[in-house]
Amino acid sequence: xxxxxxxxxxxxxxxxxxxxxxxxxxxxxxxxxxxxxxxxxxxxxxxxxxxxxxxxxxxxxxxxxxxxxxxxxxxxxxxxxxxxxxxxxxxxxxxxxxxxxxxxxxxxxxxxxxxxxxxxxxxxxxxxxxxxxxxxxxxxxxxxxxxxxxxxxxxxxxxxxxxxxxxxxxxxxxxxxxxxxxxxxxxxxxxxxxxxxxxxxxxxxxxxxxxxxxxxxxxxxxxxxxxxxxxxxxxxxxxxxxxxxxxxxxxxxxxxxxxxxxxxxxxxxxx
Numbered sequence: 001x002x003x004x005x006x007x008x009x010x011x012x013x014x015x016x017x018x019x020x021x022x023x024x025x026x027x028x029x030x031x032x033x034x035x036x037x038x039x040x041x042x043x044x045x046x047x048x049x050x051x052x053x054x055x056x057x058x059x060x061x062x063x064x065x066x067x068x069x070x071x072x073x074x075x076x077x078x079x080x081x082x083x084x085x086x087x088x089x090x091x092x093x094x095x096x097x098x099x100x101x102x103x104x105x106x107x108x109x110x111x112x113x114x115x116x117x118x119x120x121x122x123x124x125x126x127x128x129x130x131x132x133x134x135x136x137x138x139x140x141x142x143x144x145x146x147x148x149x150x151x152x153x154x155x156x157x158x159x160x161x162x163x164x165x166x167x168x169x170x171x172x173x174x175x176x177x178x179x180x181x182x183x184x185x186x187x188x189x190x191x192x193x194x195x196x197x198x199x200x201x202x203x204x205x206x207x208x209x210x211x212x213x214x215x216x217x218x219x220x221x222x223x224x225x226x227x228x229x230x231x232x233x234x235x236x237x238x239x240x241x242x243x244x245x246x247x248x249x250x251x252x253x254x255x256x257x258x259x260x261x262x263x264x265x266x267x268x269x270x271x
Contacts, residue, residue, distance in 0.1 A: 013038035191262035210255035
């Protein structure tokens, strides 16, 4: 014979005693809210001896888990055996590895990223992975890890499993600008800064991007873009659009190309 400690899909724990032929001799009837409580109840049952008193009840009692019928031909008597209890829990994820860890692609091209989830022993686990991009204006990523280059720049692609994550850095080279006066050169008609609004703590950074379009709504690349902040005491911005939060307040971050501008409202909060 042996005892079994198990739980159902609702997370309720039970114990049961089985004979060698698989018949259930006794069970816990009602479930336990935790494994520890179920194990404590099982230990209490195992501590029962032949000297334990039997209390006979004089009124009918309900039974929700009837015991099985005796095996035909069996002889009543004292039953003894050892009990082996095995409890297995699903392994926990420990790392998320994304490959390739870096990639370079032209605007409009794609690259397939893969993520491998492992436990602390290095065993590969099957887990649901969530993909995201640090800037969809530069690169987008599908639910299967397929990355598409949108504009020149560097984006971080992240694969997440719960609180764990792994990353890959994707770079799209910025095309060389067309020469002024070229018949194929379309002038800038609009400048859109993203994100349009943002809030960051003091001492942190944020990458902003400027999307340039012509009068037909087609995206333009390779044009010079300058960045400025309405108050450098609150926040500064680099030539590449990286905003640095200095002190509490609200500023306007502006991107300008060929005389046209777009802006974003940037709020700095104190920790």
